[in-house]
Amino acid sequence: MNKPEKLKKSKQKKNIVKKIKLYNQKSRTEYKNTMSGLLTHEKLKNLDNFKQHYKCTRLQHSINVSYYSFYIAKLLRLDYISVAKAGLLHDLYFYEKASGFKENVKMLRQHPKEALKNALEICDLNEKERDIIKRHMWLITIRPPKYKEGYIVTLVDKYCAAKEFFSSVFSKNFSGKSNTRMNRFY
Numbered sequence: 001m002n003k004p005e006k007l008k009k010s011k012q013k014k015n016i017v018k019k020i021k022l023y024n025q026k027s028r029t030e031y032k033n034t035m036s037g038l039l040t041h042e043k044l045k046n047l048d049n050f051k052q053h054y055k056c057t058r059l060q061h062s063i064n065v066s067y068y069s070f071y072i073a074k075l076l077r078l079d080y081i082s083v084a085k086a087g088l089l090h091d092l093y094f095y096e097k098a099s100g101f102k103e104n105v106k107m108l109r110q111h112p113k114e115a116l117k118n119a120l121e122i123c124d125l126n127e128k129e130r131d132i133i134k135r136h137m138w139l140i141t142i143r144p145p146k147y148k149e150g151y152i153v154t155l156v157d158k159y160c161a162a163k164e165f166f167s168s169v170f171s172k173n174f175s176g177k178s179n180t181r182m183n184r185f186y
Contacts, residue, residue: 024071031070034081038088039063043122047092056164062088064160069153076152079128083149086132087105090153112137 038044047059056064066087073080092136093114116133125133128146132153135145145151 010026024082025098028067030074031084034070035066035084035088038085038123041122042093043118044088051100058091061160061164062091064164065090065153065157069149070088073149073154076148078149078152082126082128082132083152085123085125086129086136086149087153087156089115089123089125089129090120090133090136090157091115092122112141112152147163 032039044062045059045064048057066084069086069087070080073083091111093111105157112134116125116130119129119133128149132150135141135143135150136154136157138144138150138154145154
């Protein structure tokens with residue numbers, strides 16, 4: 001490949017990166033505007049008092065799952081509003097994780113029902129949002145999601161859990177502050 005061709009490809013890559021960054025910024029703003037009502041709800045803010053994955057709080061985990069799911073669903077032209085809402089509410093339960101293996105597995109299977117019950121107390125949910133919350137623990141629970149959007153939240157939830165856990169475990173900052181935080185939206 002000669003020099004002009006390399007330069008042309010380099011410029012094309014830079015343009016693609018610029019478009020992705022611009023799209024990402026627009027998506028963040030749209031996400032913030034779309035979810036602002038829920039993000040400021042007192043019950044949801046209470047999730048900040050519970051640890052989820054090592055140093056990451058349950059609220060931050062829920063925001064991470066919600067935003068990344070929103071972004072992916074938007075790219076795939078799916079129902080990104082339902083995905084963002086369900087992603088934000090998927091772990092809306094107010095108790096600490098169990099300590100023993102059997103108790104922890106039981107909690108992992110039961111918390112989607114608790115989260116759905118709590119979510120219905122703070123907002124209306126359509127059938128798709130209910131299904132996403134109820135079935136986001138698929139692979140630990142038997143029933144898979146009914147909708148494509150449910151698979152997005154399920155997979156993003158697992159990705160975020162792994163990322164939050166491992167980035168906390170291997171971080172140099174063991175002061176108790178999570179290094180997995182996105183910019184807070186509230």
